[in-house]
Amino acid sequence: MGKECSNESCSKESCEGCPSREKPDFHVDLNRFSHVAHVIGVVSGKGGVGKSFVTASLANAMAAMGYRTGILDADITGPSIPRMYGLHGPTGMDEQGIRPLESANGISVMSVNLLLPGEDEPVIWRGPVIANMVKQFWTDVVWGELDYLFVDMPPGTGDVPLTVFQSLPVDGILIVTSPQELVEMIVTKAYKMAVMMKIPVLGLIENYSYILCPDCGKKISVFGESHVEEVAGQMGLPVLGRLPIESRLAGLADEGRFAEVLNEYLDDAAAELRKFSVKE
Numbered sequence: 001m002g003k004e005c006s007n008e009s010c011s012k013e014s015c016e017g018c019p020s021r022e023k024p025d026f027h028v029d030l031n032r033f034s035h036v037a038h039v040i041g042v043v044s045g046k047g048g049v050g051k052s053f054v055t056a057s058l059a060n061a062m063a064a065m066g067y068r069t070g071i072l073d074a075d076i077t078g079p080s081i082p083r084m085y086g087l088h089g090p091t092g093m094d095e096q097g098i099r100p101l102e103s104a105n106g107i108s109v110m111s112v113n114l115l116l117p118g119e120d121e122p123v124i125w126r127g128p129v130i131a132n133m134v135k136q137f138w139t140d141v142v143w144g145e146l147d148y149l150f151v152d153m154p155p156g157t158g159d160v161p162l163t164v165f166q167s168l169p170v171d172g173i174l175i176v177t178s179p180q181e182l183v184e185m186i187v188t189k190a191y192k193m194a195v196m197m198k199i200p201v202l203g204l205i206e207n208y209s210y211i212l213c214p215d216c217g218k219k220i221s222v223f224g225e226s227h228v229e230e231v232a233g234q235m236g237l238p239v240l241g242r243l244p245i246e247s248r249l250a251g252l253a254d255e256g257r258f259a260e261v262l263n264e265y266l267d268d269a270a271a272e273l274r275k276f277s278v279k280e
Helices: 051-064 081-085 127-139 159-167 183-196 228-235 247-254 264-279
Strands: 035-043 069-073 108-110 145-152 170-177 201-206 239-242
Touching: 035 051, 035 159, 035 264, 051 069, 051 081, 051 145, 051 170, 051 247, 051 264, 069 081, 069 127, 081 108, 127 159, 145 264, 159 183, 170 183, 170 264, 183 201, 183 228, 201 228, 201 264, 228 239, 239 264
Parallel strands: 035 145, 035 170, 069 108, 069 145, 170 201, 201 239
Antiparallel strands: none
């Protein structure tokens, strides 16, 4: 419970607007040599659903349309974005701040893997240290002029998503999921956290939806029948993409050539993101 006012002359009306009643503002300032128009979070309720794959695919899509795009890899203990783009640290630093590396298709990328002495070095940090690192990626990295900054968040509803939602001016999030039965519970957790933090949920994206038979072209539901439309309907959200399993795309990620990927299955999601630039 909050502290009660000790002044007996106070009334509910007279206390409205009192500084002691205002909620604290946890937002941190962007690096002063940077301007980021829109921040989009990519989240998931559990690991292993291909969240980084979706993040990078969306970044590629927006970059291909001419938007200046960046990726803030907030998955501190399990970073994968640099490897997908074939980027290797250490990154540079000057009087303005930390310099992100640039992918072959012009996307600015910052990840803890670009700061560590070796890519295979584990990050054995406690939650508060990890959260502070994410904030530093906003305050100390020279992003320059960006139209869209995608934040690839770790799974779940822990320290890092909370820090991002409270500290960065997030315009909206996309929730990535998969077709398994437990999808409703997992998506609901992520959705409710965003609602509690007053962050708009733009829609759902289902990964691993199916595989296409190479002989007949039939869709095969490897992980069972999809429930994403039903779950999205219950929350009043659109489904902005259903991605099949494509070994070719996975191979490009493993080879560090993800800059070559244009994922047509995310056209609806990209169209939704373009609405932000129209509003400006």
